[in-house]
Amino acid sequence: MFGKIFSKKASTQAVKSLGETLSTNEIEPFIKDTLSHYISENFPEGILAVCQQFTISQHKTITVNLVMPFICQGELDLVAQTLSENLACTVSIKVELAIKPVRQFSLGKAQEGSGQGYLPQGKVANIIAIASGKGGVGKSTTTVNLAYALMSEGAKVGILDADVYGPSIPTMLGLKNEKPSSSDGKLMTPLNANGLSAMSIGFLVDEADATVWRGPMASTAFNQLLNETDWPELDYLLIDMPPGTGDIQLTLAQKVPVAAAVIVTTPQDIALxxxxxxxxxFDKVKVPVLGIVENMSYHLCENCGHQSHIFGEAGGEYMAHDHETKLLGQLPLDIAIRQDADLGESDIIENSAGEIAKHYRKIARNISAQLFLQCDIASPLTAKVVTKA
Incomplete structure (x- = not known):
């Protein structure tokens, strides 16, 4: 089984040790060697290449403690399962997160008069824009479920509904008719949805009222929602963008230190x-695009399990290849996802080990890992400058 998770350059010592009884002193080197040579999309140089701290405790079971710069618990649970099978004892891997900003904040109170927005220094580590070119591709539903998926993997997460014309986040979070409070009369306290911090214009405006604003007014409203909310300490703040490439998108890119963007689409040609x-x-405003999430990729028949590609097949994969970005994942067209969105529920909260939750959690891990790998200077993929004397 280890042959499936080792790279081609896996050490012969690790492979040779399979099936053999290891002494207590040999177990730790074996596990370290295994983690060093585990290769995947999110660990291109092995797990220990990005691990910030590594310890092992051995009693009746073996516990591997790792401090990691991005969420990865779900993937490492599978590694632990394989280690358990090969060592014939229970091995668990416990991940402690140490998520840092990949883009340093240069915004502060000194810029208040310049028209630039600002966020409390150190409170929001990374802002990720979830965007789409057109409406109707399930962007808001995807944003909410990805936020819950990030949380289920251990991250501290917030969500900002930037679609001031058609806010849907309050309904999807089960917070319709809720209003934010303020402890100091200056900043709004975000609402809490199962541990997720949320803010939306939908909390401030009656859903029956039409939001008739010109572009600058909408941009100003977005800035206020972002900057006048008392966000707690967050690893990730997901911004549910309105569809299109208009004023709010440009405001976000120009005035907010967005770490990266994720594009949601369906396989349909018009959406692509x-x-x-x-x-x-995003390329023009120098915001890196981490990759593509293909929503409604296929419909899975409840009776026979057949996959029907209703909106086309592999469109997101081709798009990612053509634009030199990554396909972060594919989501099925599932009635349970739609029902949960309408009811303000999430299968990720109710059944974190279910099939739907697994899809979102895998994509969430890909987003978190690719943000670090592509954008952080500490990434093992970052080019190193070597000078010779």
Whole structure:
């Protein structure tokens, strides 16, 4: 089984040790060697290449403690399972997160008069924009479920509904008709949804009222929602962007230290055309695009398990290849996802080990890992400058 998770350059010592009884002194080197040579999309140089701290405790069971810069518990649980099978004893891997900003905040009170927004220094580590070229691709539903998925993997997460014209986040979080409070009369306290910190214009405006604003007014409202909310300490703040490439998107890119963007699309050609425009916009404003989430990729028949590609097949994969980005994951067209969104519930909260939750948690891990690998200077993929005397 280890042959499936080792890279081609896996050490012969590790492979030779399979099936053999190891002494207590040999177990730790074996596990370290295994983690060093485990290769995947999120660990291109092995697990220990990004691990910030590594310890092992051995009693009746073996516990591996890792301090990691991105969420990865779900993937490492599978590694622990394989280690358990090969060592013939229970091995668990416990991950402690040490998520840091990949883009340093240069915003502060000194810029208040410059028209630039600001966030409390050190409170929000990374801002990720979830965008789409057009509406109707399930972007808001995906944003909410990814936020819950990040939380289920141990991260501290907030969500900001930037769609001031059609806010849907309050309904999807089960917070319809809720209003934010304020402890100091200056900053709004975000609402709590199962541990998720949330803010939306939908909390401030009656859902029956039409939001008739011109572009600058909408941008100002977005800035206020972001900067006048008393956000707690967050590893990730997901911003549910309105569809398109208009004023709010430009405001976000120009005035907010966005770490990266994720594009949501369906495999349908018309959705892909508009998604390409979203990628182009983020490229122009120097915001890295981590990759593509293909929503409604297929419908899985409840009776026979057959996959029907209703909106086309592999469109997101081709798009990611053509624009040199990554396909972060594919989500099925599932009635349970729609029902949960309408009811303000989430299968990730109710059944974190279910099939739907597994899809979202895997994509959440990919987003978190790719943010570090692509954007953080500490990434093992970052080019190193070597000078010779």
């Amino acid at each position: 055309i508009d998604a390409v425009k979203a990628i182009a916009m």
